[in-house]
Structure formats: structure tokens, C-alpha cells
Amino acid sequence: MIPTSFLLLFALLGSSKALTILPPVEAETAQQKPVVAHFMVGNTYPYTVNNWLYDIKLAASKGIDGFALNLGRDTWQAARVADAYAAAMSSNTGFKLFLSFDMTSLPCASPDDAGALQSYIRSYYAHPNQFRYAGLPLVSTFAGENCRFGRGSLDDAWASAVKPAGGMPVYFLPSFFVDPASFSGLPVMDGAFSWNSGWPMGNYAANFSMDTTYVSNLGGRSYMAAMSPWFFTHYGRDTYNKNWIFRFDDWLVVERWEQLLQHRDQVALVEIITWNDYGESHYIGPIDGAQPNSQSWVNGFEHQPWLDLLQYYIQAFKTGSFPPISRDRVFLWARLYPAGADAPDPVGRPDGWTYTQDILWGTVFLTAPADVTLSCGPSVKTMRVAAGVTKVMLPLVATCDVQAKVVRTNKVVVDHKPQGFRFRTDPPSYNFNAFVSAS
Known part of the structure; x- marks a missing residue:
């Protein structure tokens, strides 16, 4: 089961950014705020409790x-959810879980369908590792705006499913793909999750406009924002018929966090999309479990090096203060093939392929000023970089191997030559997935 991200079209805004240093977060905003990750249970058919424990x-x-x-609707998923809660409890990490009903998969036409959701909620309502917000178990969705559960209105429908009379109260933060102007007529929501806020919905740099629209229409209710590092899906018409990218250029993974930090007072929670959705290429966890026929663009494209980069921004968002830079590091990511090059691929180029440039994106963490050199074949750039966190980039123009060096007082302190990070001008397929590395 693979959820399809629904397109919401917004006006073209913003522009690409050059080398910048991350601004500080004001100390007076410090207040612990949760960060969670979206996890596709549908990709865990072979999982055991130990697999869950490792991920947790x-x-x-x-x-x-x-x-x-x-x-989703697969009957075996109930057992995997039970394993997840068991693993969380045994992990001794305080890690929490909550249910996010995928309504592009689950049935929602009858009262019995609502009862099935209630049964899930009851099963984990009092679990010690149930994620709670404002003292109540959190419940979310992917979609669900077309569900009625035998009721007349959307609000009545979801009240019957998650807040029935005499039922167990929950904190309901759905991701409905509706006009935010309709939120005033949905009192069943305790807030909303904006799934598509994780990426620009057109050919423009990431901005906070969709988030602002959500917040302004929630009337003080909680806003859960999305952040995602990437989006590429490449299914042909004979399978899921999903073949497009969302714009991920201009250091999206960093830019999005910067915006969330700048508007931290408006964002109650952040949900990272995703831990393990391989089909849409925005996984940050290990490549494990059962892939949804996405091996051709996922295998060999590890994303775990992003985790340490994310950790820095997660701590800043949760606490309101950035952690100190304790060592020099370089994080790099890019597509491995030119966007405009032809490939022997029957699925064809993904929609939106003109949104992306052939560029190596990077972020440098420095304990003190240094000279940073990025190189790939004939493309070489050396720059003086200040202490702290700095975004860097390098055009990719020829078949080459990526390398990054950090030199301070004539001493090489980082020499990063990631294995397999080779840009090729002769792509074997239209693979727009990211190759990610960290020194």
C-alpha cells in the first residue's frame, strides 16, 4: 500500500538561495516541542519485534x-502494530507511537468501518508508549476527507469514528486534503496536519505560505507541520501510475527546518515524512522490510546519513536552542544523473523533472573558520566558511566522483570521498532519487 500525495497548487513564490549561515533561535522561545516520523506499516510485512526495536x-x-x-487495510498490519508497541515498551527509550489511519486504503463508508477504527484506538489507548498530546492519545490520518461512515457530514462522520458519545477522548489531528477555509466547520478536529507542507507544490523554493494558511484557519487549534527531505516516485501505468517529483532543490531538508524554526511559535508538532516510504524516496531510516516494488530507484541510495543532520535541527526545534558544533562535518546529497539526459526507461521521465538542477547540495558544520573545497571532475569550488552551519553547493557537469575537503591552518581536517557517489551523464534509468553521504 502506498499513499498518493495529493497536489495542492499554490502561486509561484520565492527564489533559490546562495551560501548562507543559519540564524540563531531566540532563547526566550525555548519550550519542548515534539518531533515524530511517519512510518509505513504497509512496508513491514517481514518485520519482527527486533526490527521494530532497531528502528525505534x-x-x-x-x-x-x-x-x-x-x-492500511491489510489484515496482517494489526500484528505489526502490536509488535511495534511491544518493541517501544521494551526499548527503554520513552519512545511513543500513535495511529495514523490511511484512508486511501481503509474503508470508511459504513458505521462498521468507524467501529474498526474505534477498536484500534481502544487497543492502545492506555498503553504506556501511546503518544499523548495535551494529555490525550493522539490520532491522525492520511486523507479521510471523503469518508462519511454512514453519516451526513464530514464532521459528523469523524466524530462517530474517533469521538463517539461515551467513547474514549482523543486528540484528533487529521491530514484532510480540503480547503483550510473549511476548518471552522470541522470542530471534530483538535488541529490539523498539513501533509503537503513538506515540499513546494510547484517550481519554486520552499516557503511557509501553506503553513500560514493552515494556522490562520485553525482558530488557535494545534498545527502539525510536515518536513521532508525529498520526493520522487517512478511507477508506470501498469502498476501505481505515479511518476513525478516535488521540487527538492535549494537544500530543501535544511530550508524547511529553518522555516519551521523561524515560525516555531506557530507550530505545535513536526512530522517527518517519512521513516520508510521507499516508493516516494523520502525515507530517512534503513532500507529494510518489504519494498513496494521500488527497488530499481531505492537500492544503493542510502538516506541514513541525513539522520545526523536532522538531529541538529530536531534538537533546535524541540528546545529552542541549537546544540554546539562539536566536530567538523560535511553532509552532501545529489541526484546521480542529469535531469535532462535520455535513459532507456519505459516509464519515462517523471513529471516535474524541469524543477530540479544538476547540483551537489551540501551543509558544512565547522568548529572554527576553514577553507572548504567541493569537487567533482572539472567542477571545483573553494570557499572560506565561517564557524557554525553553512549551506554549500556545486554544479555537476560531467561524469565524476564527488569529494569534499575542509582545510584549516594548512591541515586537512576532513577529506570526504564517499564510496559510490559518482555522477554519470549516461543514466541507466530515470532515477531522481537522492544519494546522501556524511563525513
């Missing part, structure tokens, strides 16, 4: 507070 411990070590368990 890894996520917790990077500052992630919990997983939003994306649940």
Missing part, C-alpha cells in the same frame, strides 16, 4: 519522539 532505538537516538503508524 535509532530514531530515539536522533531525537525523534515517536512514530506515526500509517495503517
Whole structure:
């Protein structure tokens, strides 16, 4: 099961950014705020409790507070959810879980369908590792705006499913793909999750406009924002018929965090999209479990090096203060093939392929000023970089191997030559996934 991200078209805004240094977060905004990651239960068919335990411990070590368990209609998923809660309890990490009903998969036409959701909620309502917000178990969705559960209105429908009379109260933060202007007529919501805020919905740099629209229409209710490092899906018409990118240029993974930090007072929670959705290429966890026929663009494209980069921003968002830079590091990511090059691929180029440039994106963490050199074949750039966190980039123009060097007082302190990070001008397929590395 793979959820399809619904397109919301917004006006073209913003422009690409050059080399910049991250601004500080004001200390007076310091207040602990949760960060969770979306987890596709549908990709865990072969999982055991030990698989869950590994993922939970890894996520917790990077500052992630919990997983939003994306649940579909497969009957076996109930057992995997039970394993997840058991693993969380045995992990001794304080890691939490909550249910995120995937309504592009689950049925929602009848009162019995609502009862099935209630049964899930009851099963984990009092679990010690149930994620709670404002003292109540958090419940979310992917979609659900077309559900009625045998009721007349959307609000009545979801009240019957998650807040029935005499039922167990929950904190309901759905991701409905509706006009935010309709939120005033949906009192069943305790807030909203904006799934598509994780990426620009057109050919423009990331901005906070969609978030602002949500916040202004929630009337003080809680806003859960999305952040995502990437988006590429490449299914042909004979399978899921999903073949497009969302714009991920201009250091999206960093830019999005910067915007969330700048508007931290408006954002109650952040949900990272995703831990393990391989089909849409925005996974940050290990490549494990059962891929949804995405091996051709996922295998060999590890994203875990992003986790340490995310950890820095997660801590800043949760606490309101950036952690100190304790060592020099370089984080790099790019597509491995030119966007405009032809490939022997029957699926064809993804929609939106003109949104992306052939550029190596990077972020440098420095304990003190240094000279940073990025190189790939004939493309070489050396720059003086200040202490702190700095965004860097390098055009990719020819078949080459990526390298980054950090030199301070004539001494090489970082020499990063990531294995497999080779840009090729002769792509074997239209693979727009990211190759990610960290020194």
C-alpha cells in the first residue's frame, strides 16, 4: 500500500538561495516541542519485534519522539502494530507511537468501518508508549476527507469514528486534503496536519505560505507541520501510475527546518515524512522490510546519513536552542544523473523533472573558520566558511566522483570521498532519487 500525495497548487513564490549561515533561535522561545516520523506499516510485512526495536532505538537516538503508524487495510498490519508497541515498551527509550489511519486504503463508508477504527484506538489507548498530546492519545490520518461512515457530514462522520458519545477522548489531528477555509466547520478536529507542507507544490523554493494558511484557519487549534527531505516516485501505468517529483532543490531538508524554526511559535508538532516510504524516496531510516516494488530507484541510495543532520535541527526545534558544533562535518546529497539526459526507461521521465538542477547540495558544520573545497571532475569550488552551519553547493557537469575537503591552518581536517557517489551523464534509468553521504 502506498499513499498518493495529493497536489495542492499554490502561486509561484520565492527564489533559490546562495551560501548562507543559519540564524540563531531566540532563547526566550525555548519550550519542548515534539518531533515524530511517519512510518509505513504497509512496508513491514517481514518485520519482527527486533526490527521494530532497531528502528525505534535509532530514531530515539536522533531525537525523534515517536512514530506515526500509517495503517492500511491489510489484515496482517494489526500484528505489526502490536509488535511495534511491544518493541517501544521494551526499548527503554520513552519512545511513543500513535495511529495514523490511511484512508486511501481503509474503508470508511459504513458505521462498521468507524467501529474498526474505534477498536484500534481502544487497543492502545492506555498503553504506556501511546503518544499523548495535551494529555490525550493522539490520532491522525492520511486523507479521510471523503469518508462519511454512514453519516451526513464530514464532521459528523469523524466524530462517530474517533469521538463517539461515551467513547474514549482523543486528540484528533487529521491530514484532510480540503480547503483550510473549511476548518471552522470541522470542530471534530483538535488541529490539523498539513501533509503537503513538506515540499513546494510547484517550481519554486520552499516557503511557509501553506503553513500560514493552515494556522490562520485553525482558530488557535494545534498545527502539525510536515518536513521532508525529498520526493520522487517512478511507477508506470501498469502498476501505481505515479511518476513525478516535488521540487527538492535549494537544500530543501535544511530550508524547511529553518522555516519551521523561524515560525516555531506557530507550530505545535513536526512530522517527518517519512521513516520508510521507499516508493516516494523520502525515507530517512534503513532500507529494510518489504519494498513496494521500488527497488530499481531505492537500492544503493542510502538516506541514513541525513539522520545526523536532522538531529541538529530536531534538537533546535524541540528546545529552542541549537546544540554546539562539536566536530567538523560535511553532509552532501545529489541526484546521480542529469535531469535532462535520455535513459532507456519505459516509464519515462517523471513529471516535474524541469524543477530540479544538476547540483551537489551540501551543509558544512565547522568548529572554527576553514577553507572548504567541493569537487567533482572539472567542477571545483573553494570557499572560506565561517564557524557554525553553512549551506554549500556545486554544479555537476560531467561524469565524476564527488569529494569534499575542509582545510584549516594548512591541515586537512576532513577529506570526504564517499564510496559510490559518482555522477554519470549516461543514466541507466530515470532515477531522481537522492544519494546522501556524511563525513
